[in-house]
Amino acid sequence: FNPAFPLQIYFDVTVTADTCVEDKSFTIRPLGIKDTLTVTLSSNCECDCKDPQDSHHPHCNGTGRVSCGICSCSEGSIGQFCECSIGEKDEVTLRASCQRDNGTECEGRGDCVCGRCQCHTTESGSSYHGDFCECDDEHCEKFQNKLCGGNGKCNCGSCECFSGYEGSACQCKVSEEGCRTLNNTVCYNRGTCKCNRCECKGGYQHPRCQKCLSCLDPCQTKLNCIECLGFESGPFRKNCSVACSKSIYHEMVDKFTIQSKKCQQKDTEGCWIKYKLDQLVGEDHYKAEIIKQRDCPEPPSVIAIIGGSIASVALIGILMLMLIKLLIYMKDIKEFRKFENEKKKSKWAEGATT
Numbered sequence: 001f002n003p004a005f006p007l008q009i010y011f012d013v014t015v016t017a018d019t020c021v022e023d024k025s026f027t028i029r030p031l032g033i034k035d036t037l038t039v040t041l042s043s044n045c046e047c048d049c050k051d052p053q054d055s056h057h058p059h060c061n062g063t064g065r066v067s068c069g070i071c072s073c074s075e076g077s078i079g080q081f082c083e084c085s086i087g088e089k090d091e092v093t094l095r096a097s098c099q100r101d102n103g104t105e106c107e108g109r110g111d112c113v114c115g116r117c118q119c120h121t122t123e124s125g126s127s128y129h130g131d132f133c134e135c136d137d138e139h140c141e142k143f144q145n146k147l148c149g150g151n152g153k154c155n156c157g158s159c160e161c162f163s164g165y166e167g168s169a170c171q172c173k174v175s176e177e178g179c180r181t182l183n184n185t186v187c188y189n190r191g192t193c194k195c196n197r198c199e200c201k202g203g204y205q206h207p208r209c210q211k212c213l214s215c216l217d218p219c220q221t222k223l224n225c226i227e228c229l230g231f232e233s234g235p236f237r238k239n240c241s242v243a244c245s246k247s248i249y250h251e252m253v254d255k256f257t258i259q260s261k262k263c264q265q266k267d268t269e270g271c272w273i274k275y276k277l278d279q280l281v282g283e284d285h286y287k288a289e290i291i292k293q294r295d296c297p298e299p300p301s302v303i304a305i306i307g308g309s310i311a312s313v314a315l316i317g318i319l320m321l322m323l324i325k326l327l328i329y330m331k332d333i334k335e336f337r338k339f340e341n342e343k344k345k346s347k348w349a350e351g352a353t354t
Helices: 091-095 223-231 240-244 302-353
Strands: 024-027 037-041 066-067 071-073 112-115 116-119 153-155 158-161 190-194 197-200 246-253 262-266 272-279 286-291
Touching: 223 246, 223 262, 223 272, 223 286, 246 272
Parallel strands: 246 286
Antiparallel strands: 024 037, 066 071, 112 116, 153 158, 190 197, 262 272, 272 286
16 A cells, blocks of 8 residues: 555554553554554543532432442442442452453453443344344345245344245245155155245255165165064064064065065074065164075984994094904014914924934
8 A cells, every 4th residue: 555645544543451451552553554552541440520419319329329420339339320239249259240251251242240241233224132132133144145935034143034934044935845755745744845945954965865875785774674474583582572573564475575675694594584674764663574484404314313423433442352362463463473483492402402
C-alpha cells in the first residue's frame, strides 16, 4: 500500500481500563502501512466531585453511596446501582456463574448482573439469548443464500423447519418417494429417509440400505439357531424359541426355492447342515430354508471293532508263540551242535588210546 497522494486515515480504537492507569502506551500498526502510531494513556481517578453524604442513597437502591455519579455499594451488595444482594457469596463467585466452561463472561455478548447474563442486542436489532448469551438467530446454515432456505426459523444456530420441509438448512421438501423399496418399505427399515434419500445404518449400502458388505456372515452367526430350529440340537436347544424364533422364520424343505447364498456348516454333532437365508425387512429378520436331511458321518461298527481287536490279539499271540518256538529251536540247534562236537572229541580220544 503506497498512496501516491497525501491520504488521511481514521481509526476507531476502544480502550477499557479495569483499574487506574498512568502513562500506559500501546502501538497501532496497520497492515500494509509502514507508519505506526503510539498512544499513551493516563486516567484521572481522583475526581473533584461534590458527592452527597448519604451512605444509603436512593440512586443506589439504599445500599450504597454516590461517588462522582457512580454507586459505591455497601458490603453485601453489588451492581451498577447496588441492586444485587450477594448474601454469603462474593462477587467472583457470581461472575463465575456467568461463564460457560470457565470461558468468557456471557460469551462477550452481555453483562453479568446479579450472577445472570443480560444479553446485548445484535447488529440487526435482535437479541442474543441463552443462559450465557451463547445463542443468536442469525448464523444458521443457508440454502440459495437464504437463512434456513427461507423454509424455516433460525434458533440458536440451528434451523427449525416449517411443516413440509426438512434438512439442515430446510432445503428439502418432505418426501419418501426416493427411499421406497420394491416391497413398499422405507430403506428396508435399515435407515432413515432424509431429503428423499436413505441415510443407512452402519454397514448398509446406498441407495436403499439393502446390502451390508461389512456385516458378519449370517451363515456363521445364525448357525446355532438353524441347528436348534431344524434339528432340536446345539447350544440353543433348551431355549430355542426365545433365542431364535423372533429373528428367523424357517421351513424344512427337500430342495431350495429362494434365491440367496447357500450356506453349508458343520453342527455340534459333526453333521453338515445345508440352508439358505433371505434377509427380510429390518436388521435381524430372516427367512430360512433348511434341507431336511443332514449329511452325518456313519457311526463306527461295533462288531468290526470287536472282531478287529480279537484278530489283533490272536495275531499278536501267534507271533509271540512263533517267536518263542524259534528261540527254543535255535537253542536246541546250539545244544545239538555242542553235543556233536563233544561226541567227535570222545571218539578221537578213544582212537588215540588204542
